[in-house]
Amino acid sequence: MNETNQDRTWELAASKLHGEASESEANELNELVSLPENKEIQKTVSELNPRIKQATPLHHGSLTSSWDKVAHYIKNKKLRFYYSLAKYAAIALLTFGAGTILNYNWSKNQAPVFAEVHVPLGQMTEMMLYDGTHVWLNSGTTLRYANNFGNQTRQVELEGEAYFKVEPGDIPFKVKFKNNEVEVLGTSFAAVAYPDEEFSQVTLVEGSVQINDRNGYKLKDLEPNQQLHIPDDPMEKIKVREVNTLFYESWINGQIKFEEERLADVARRMERWYNVEIRFACKEASELRFTGTVLKNKPVDQSMQAIGLLLPIKVKHERNLATKDVIIISKQ
Numbered sequence: 001m002n003e004t005n006q007d008r009t010w011e012l013a014a015s016k017l018h019g020e021a022s023e024s025e026a027n028e029l030n031e032l033v034s035l036p037e038n039k040e041i042q043k044t045v046s047e048l049n050p051r052i053k054q055a056t057p058l059h060h061g062s063l064t065s066s067w068d069k070v071a072h073y074i075k076n077k078k079l080r081f082y083y084s085l086a087k088y089a090a091i092a093l094l095t096f097g098a099g100t101i102l103n104y105n106w107s108k109n110q111a112p113v114f115a116e117v118h119v120p121l122g123q124m125t126e127m128m129l130y131d132g133t134h135v136w137l138n139s140g141t142t143l144r145y146a147n148n149f150g151n152q153t154r155q156v157e158l159e160g161e162a163y164f165k166v167e168p169g170d171i172p173f174k175v176k177f178k179n180n181e182v183e184v185l186g187t188s189f190a191a192v193a194y195p196d197e198e199f200s201q202v203t204l205v206e207g208s209v210q211i212n213d214r215n216g217y218k219l220k221d222l223e224p225n226q227q228l229h230i231p232d233d234p235m236e237k238i239k240v241r242e243v244n245t246l247f248y249e250s251w252i253n254g255q256i257k258f259e260e261e262r263l264a265d266v267a268r269r270m271e272r273w274y275n276v277e278i279r280f281a282c283k284e285a286s287e288l289r290f291t292g293t294v295l296k297n298k299p300v301d302q303s304m305q306a307i308g309l310l311l312p313i314k315v316k317h318e319r320n321l322a323t324k325d326v327i328i329i330s331k332q
Contacts, residue, residue: 009033112146119160122275124296126252129156132167136252139272140194161192163252166207180219180230183210189222190248197268203227203248254296263288263311263329274300281330285313288331300327 012029117137119125125137130150137143141160146153154173166173168186175182177193178200187207193200202211204222211219211228219238220228227248229239247257256273258266264286267278273296280286288311294303304315304327318326 112148114144114146116142116144118142120275121272131169133173134165136163138162138251139275158191158193160194161190163190163249164188178232179214181212183212184208198232200230201227203243203245205245205249256294258294259291260289262286263290266290267329270294270300270303276300276325276327278327278329281328285329285331288313300325
């Protein structure tokens with residue numbers, strides 16, 4: 001089946017899940033999913049159907065008009081999911097309504113509500129915002145923005161790690177993270193603000209950015225190749241340093257580059273990327289420094305073996321079908 005027919009199949013499936021498919025559309029869908037090569041699609045739709053019935057409906061809006069907007073959004077490829085995020089997952093996110101991963105309310109008479117995109121551990125997502133801004137979201141990241149984004153405001157909220165290529169515009173683009181925000185007009189930068197870490201980072205690749213505190217007061221202007229480190233503790237000072245930005249933007253191409261990083265910090269990033277748990281048998285092993293590149297398309301055990309060739313460590317991989325795999329690192 002070609003890509004056009006696949007898109008048509010998922011469009012019809014989503015309409016059916018909403019209860020909006022006409023008789024002719026339902027017949028067309030039945031013909032498509034009855035083909036042997038489409039048995040997996042049929043199984044997926046069957047599994048989603050009871051879950052959709054239990055979901056909360058969209059707030060105060062027409063299902064038909066809401067779906068028309070969502071379908072147009074998908075058709076124009078404004079939101080694209082990569083790696084193991086399949087097309088049916090995108091449909092599921094868009095149809096589950098309030099209280100779930102992605103929630104839209106298109107009524108112009110209501111106060112703005114928010115869409116939220118969450119990337120599970122072990123995944124990575126690439127998306128295009130309505131203003132043309134290109135965003136990559138790393139594992140364990142959540143991006144939140146109002147449904148009037150691009151018209152009255154260009155503000156998003158970030159938990160996790162993201163890389164932004166901001167489309168120039170008259171409205172400032174703002175990224176709120178923890179107790180601060182990045183304000184730009186058009187530039188490329190990376191931001192890290194995981195809630196389980198005690199700091200945030202902003203790394204400027206090109207253009208210029210302004211970092212503000214929670215009240216909108218300027219903390220710092222950054223120039224290309226500069227990184228701002230912001231501790232969560234307000235008693236600690238923020239720090240600016242010159243960096244090789246390649247190490248902070250390479251992950252959007254499926255790589256993580258490290259330069260003299262503590263193995264404990266390397267492990268933390270790999271835990272999110274591969275959705276595994278990494279433990280250290282001793283502190284000595286966690287304090288070792290690693291320089292090298294980890295490839296996303298390589299299994300975690302191969303990546304750990306490669307690190308083991310460069311550092312004096314032993315790696316034990318415990319596989320768990322019900323929970324996360326556990327990797328134990330000890331010093332040789």
